[in-house]
Amino acid sequence: MKIGVTGATGQLGRFVVEKLKEKVAPENIVALVRNPEKAAGMGVEVREFDYTHPENLVASLQGIDKLLLISGNEMGQRLPQHIAVIEAAKQADVKQFVYTSILHADTSPLSLAVEHLATEVNLKASGLAYTILRNGWYTENYTGSAKGAIGAGAFIGCAGDGKIASAARIDYAEAAVAVLTSEGHENKMYELAGDEAYTLTELAAELSRQSGKVIPYNNLSETQYADILKSFGLPAGIAEMLANSDTGASKGGLFDDSHVLSKLIGHPTTPLAKVLADAIV
Numbered sequence: 001m002k003i004g005v006t007g008a009t010g011q012l013g014r015f016v017v018e019k020l021k022e023k024v025a026p027e028n029i030v031a032l033v034r035n036p037e038k039a040a041g042m043g044v045e046v047r048e049f050d051y052t053h054p055e056n057l058v059a060s061l062q063g064i065d066k067l068l069l070i071s072g073n074e075m076g077q078r079l080p081q082h083i084a085v086i087e088a089a090k091q092a093d094v095k096q097f098v099y100t101s102i103l104h105a106d107t108s109p110l111s112l113a114v115e116h117l118a119t120e121v122n123l124k125a126s127g128l129a130y131t132i133l134r135n136g137w138y139t140e141n142y143t144g145s146a147k148g149a150i151g152a153g154a155f156i157g158c159a160g161d162g163k164i165a166s167a168a169r170i171d172y173a174e175a176a177v178a179v180l181t182s183e184g185h186e187n188k189m190y191e192l193a194g195d196e197a198y199t200l201t202e203l204a205a206e207l208s209r210q211s212g213k214v215i216p217y218n219n220l221s222e223t224q225y226a227d228i229l230k231s232f233g234l235p236a237g238i239a240e241m242l243a244n245s246d247t248g249a250s251k252g253g254l255f256d257d258s259h260v261l262s263k264l265i266g267h268p269t270t271p272l273a274k275v276l277a278d279a280i281v
């Protein structure tokens, strides 16, 4: 039984391959990657797999029984890319298709959810046996700004008092490995989020505790926050997406208290305090 992992050279994909190797013989794992040079040293079979080259995808999926499609990172381009992978999987007779979606994709206020929901609809209509992992926010989304916030003396955002139930990438990777290596996940959907939920005020308080400095949370308007992110050099589209996501969080879009993730992986999700501590050392 061979398991293929797309985006295997990305941050989530590398964790998935690492954790899969603890459960499956390396010869049964295939890293499906855009750039094979980046996959050197992964210790598994590597095949070229670029979502924008649909003509090559079926050949690369030969012999793959279970496929994990890690959603792409080119916002606005992802739906045709994901559909190309779904079509190729049908032709290659993949037995189980696992997709990383977004938390509460059908009701989420985040603009990011649009491409995920459309992918889910296409996957369900494909006739493939599917498993949808509706991944919540990565705690690591905040680690980049944590050091900057300590330097600047404030943590900024526009998430208001929205509770964010994030988990670490490694937790979501373990969930993917759990569904790829055990039975009974066909045509199921899992809402995955961290055990712990916090507001950005609470995140700033944790940063204050760990750094020994007073780091308040300054809540901005969505436009102000996007403008500041642009002034830091972020491309406009990314800055606006991040600000829109914070606004979505203020409406509860990143909250979930089902604890499905920790049940699936068999242990509590990684605490916010640990992810921050690892980031600011």
Ligand SMILES: NC(=O)c1ccc[n+]([C@@H]2O[C@H](COP(=O)([O-])OP(=O)(O)OC[C@H]3O[C@@H](n4cnc5c(N)ncnc54)[C@H](OP(=O)(O)O)[C@@H]3O)[C@@H](O)[C@H]2O)c1
Pocket: 006, 007, 008, 009, 010, 011, 012, 013, 033, 034, 035, 038, 049, 050, 051, 052, 070, 071, 072, 073, 074, 081, 100, 135, 136, 137, 138, 141
């Ligand atoms: N839940 C969250 O908080 C959150 C946050 C950010 C992103 N995401 C989503 O989750 C996904 C995985 O997260 P991540 O942190 O691992 O992101 P990442 O490090 O940016 O990895 C994305 C992966 O997708 C691959 N990819 C992009 N376009 C491709 C294409 N045309 N053909 C084949 N592969 C392609 C990239 O290949 P290369 O290695 O060649 O670049 C990379 O391996 C992201 O892509 C995004 O959809 C979720």
